[in-house]
Amino acid sequence: MKLFTYLAYALTGRIYPSGAPLPERDATDAKAELYGFLLSGKVVEWPQGSGRVFGTRLDKGPELSFPYLRLILNFDTGSLMSMFNEAFEDSFLNGNQDASTNGVSSKEHRDGLRLTPTRQYILNILIGLASSDTLEPEDVIYIYMFVARSLPKYPQYIILPGSVLHRVLEGLCNYPLEELAEDCQLSVEYLLSVYHPSDLSSLVPLFHKAGFHRVLKSVFRGAKEYARLLEAYFDDLSDRDTVFDCIADILRPNRGLTKRQIADVQSVIVRHARDLAAIDSVRTAQVLKTYASDLLEPVLDGLEDGSQAQFVILRTLLEPSFQDPAADGQAAEGLEAGFRNRYVLLMCRYDPTHVADYVSLLRSSDLNLNQVLPAMEASGVVDAAVVLMARDGLVKDPMDRLVKHLGTLETALTGLLNAAAESPDMANTEEAAEDLLDAVQKYVRVGIWLCQGQTSSAGQSKTAEAQLIQPAEDSESDLALHELLWLDLIDTVVTITKNVSTAASDIDTQSAQPPVDIHKIADSLRGSVQQTFTALLAATSAENKAKPSPSAPTSRSLARHPTFLRILRAFLTRASRSSPSLSDLRSVLASIFSAYTFEETILSLANQFLDKDLFGQVSEAHALRQRGWRPRGQVCEGCRRRVWGPGAGGDIWQSWERSRELEEKSRQERRVERGGGEAARRLERGKGRAESGPAGAMDRRKDLVGDGRRNSK
Known part of the structure; x- marks a missing residue:
């Protein structure tokens, strides 16, 4: 397996295995000698001067053409094509640009075993070997994939006849292993970017059989066959979510479809109603409401009766904010009243706790009571039935x-x-x-x-x-x-x-x-x-x-x-x-x-x-006072009691202050008396001797008087 890495390094002018670049002259000699040996049409003496012919047949049978290339192809075609894909990027294969008027060289220079080939020359050899019966079908597919991907990459260096390209296209559609399907489809896409068959529609069955859905989408879009394009999106199980983008693109107002084309597309949508709902019921409702509102009822009818998909679609239509809080609540306008009946019936089964909240927002004429009330009672949603009948005037x-x-x-x-x-x-x-x-x-x-x-x-x-x-x-x-x-x-x-x-x-x-x-x-x-x-x-x-x-x-x-x-x-x-x-x-x-x-x-x-009236009266009195008004008397007109406080007038406030001072003074005297009695009792019990002197008593009296003053302040 090291053979392929060695060839990739040497044919791009690098030293194996370090990857350091070779001097230009040495690199040219290495490329010419390796290409000469690899693409030799017969067995040769190798190494040169050894006198020994390097054969490839263990059974001593006759050698086939390009023996060394066949030998490597039989060993690992995929790795060899990967090596050639890297080698094709080297300018050594550009050839002589002056050899033909169209810029493609058809001359290969051979000097002994040294060969200066072109990409065209290598592809011709590979295509010839693929046409023979000596390679396995899997090896042939690898060669076809390499040819298909090289053609659009080097259009100025490669020209292949249409018959060859058609054979390559058919070969890619008949891949032998399922693991190669995606690579073959990608190769077909490469090839069709430069190859345009005159009768591409004849290849559609071949693409269908191969399962090349992306290729079919490209073909139908180019041919403006929008109904078949939508079918291809439904058939592509690996990328079904994009079907909604396809519907939106096809049915957008400025697309310019004819009535026949629109009818065909709508028929496909209705026929695949269950597929749409299975992919995403919410997006189904949103896309149809925006681009094909007249298909809502046919699509709902196409779903299983009473299914959750019907419920989700109707919820998205009638309560868009339920699925997306940022959605516009008016998105459900213009829908038929039958949708609401259907929605309520399904809600009784899938979300009975929400029925009462929903029907409370409806008018009495929005629902058919004879149709929805039995379902509500059967599902135990009696509260919603009560709301509906009450809104309908029944009590x-x-x-x-x-x-x-x-x-x-x-x-x-x-x-x-x-x-x-x-x-x-x-x-x-x-x-x-x-x-x-x-x-x-x-x-x-x-x-x-x-x-x-x-x-x-x-x-x-x-x-x-x-x-x-x-x-x-x-x-x-x-x-x-x-x-x-x-x-x-x-x-x-x-x-x-x-x-x-x-x-x-x-x-x-x-x-x-x-x-x-x-x-x-x-x-x-x-x-x-x-x-x-x-x-x-x-x-x-x-x-x-x-x-x-x-x-x-x-x-x-x-x-x-x-x-x-x-x-x-x-x-x-x-x-x-x-x-x-x-x-x-x-x-x-x-x-x-x-x-x-x-x-x-x-x-x-x-x-x-x-009392809000009392608040209003106080507010009015305050506004009048700001304008200079004064009360008529010093009696509240609400409770008929005398008012007090700053600005009450007369000596009411002063009298209140004097009464507060007298109360504070009497309270201090009582505290002093209680303090003296407590000290006497403590002396009788043998406690408080340190405070029995005049100084101690005086200090305590000062403290008490000080506390009273602080309290009065």
Whole structure:
């Protein structure tokens, strides 16, 4: 194997193995002698003068032409071609430029074994040997690759007839080993850069068979056969990502395609819809939206129905910011409403937690409720169904669906608790219970949202206030729609809390170590009840436009919320029918009312501190004072108490300072008295003798007086 490195060094004028340059004369002699021996057409005496013919046949048979070149070719054709590739860069092979009018020398100078060949001469020999039957197919391919790559590199020194180039092209397409495919394709690309067959389309089947996709892309692009060009991109499995760039390039507005060409390209895109989605669903949506929006529906139909690829494409179209935060949110405009229905249906399967957030941004006319609501309920996305029906003007139906779903969660939770004692897997039981509790809290919040929305739109009527004074016998029948919604929600939440708490207490009494955290379940459900009542109180407070007086007693605070009382009375009436004894609701109601008694006081106090009207009055007074205005008197018009502070007028501030000085003086005297009594007690116990003298007492008195002065300052 050192033979090839030696030849590469020597034929480029370097010393083997150091690589140092030979003197020019020695380098020329070395090249001429090596080329003479290597390219000799017959066996010769070697070394010269030895009298021994250097043969290549061990069987003593007849020698073939170019015996030494054949010998090396049979040994390692690839390494020999690599050596020639390096040797072709040397100017020694340029030959005599004046030998022909086209600048290519066809004369080779031989002096004994010395030879000054040209690149053309060497290629002619190699092509002739490749045409013979003495070389293996793999060796022939290496020769063809060398010829194909040398032709565009030295066009001024090499001229080959078209028949030879065609034979080389066909030979490269029929490579014997798969490992040579990429090298052969690269060689064909080199060759086609200088060789342009008259009927290139006839070679397309040959390129297809060889799998030369880059060659096919170049051929189709040059022939402006864009549909076949796109097919070639789909067939090229090693570089399929570039198909999107190809589509964008072909369908760009200024490309100038005919209607027939555009139709052919679109047909290819639809036919390969699944291939596009398999490569990159996001880019499929982006490219089609930009360059072929009319193909979106056919491509979606071409995908597997209900597949995740459909979901990703629709998400990219309808929520572009979800895939790319920097994307423009308006990119989804102009799409058909059917896409939104499709997207919501698929979202119920692949991302149910996002359905409610998405549908809350839509108009009621954007979706077909009859189509999407069953899918939402089947996938458990009841919150999204509630949002949709509420936006469509329906109120009672979504609450009924919500109550029904909460009942399902109650059944699941009580069933889990009843079977928890028999379940050996405590970890999974605990996790399942937490999931159900989270679902209950989630749908309670949805119900609160629904009730709050209806309450804010309904308002408070005078009739309700009149009925508060004179309640009807059947209070539930006289409730307004938004009050009935609150009643249904409260009744459902309290019922769930009562039933689940009963089941939990049964487990707590039956087993010493419950498989689930009973107290955690009870606290979570009571929290949902309190959250519901808090929202109800806040909503009914917002209805009342009259501002309560700050001096009103807390016991009358609920009287300012007639809606709250009406709903509460109806709730108690309904509860008494289902359970004549309300002892099972006592703990729930007690925690509710104890919380709201305290909360009402805090809210009333906070309302006084944060009264926006008071802030406005103070701000206005400050602005008037800057303009020179002064108060009419020294009594606050808000609380009717006397004002004090710097600038209050009269001797109010001086009187306050005098009172502070008198208080400080009396406080110092008390401290001195306490200090003297303590010293006497210490003397009686035999302590503090060092301080019993007059000086010690005087020093202590000075210290005390000094502390008092510092305090007064």
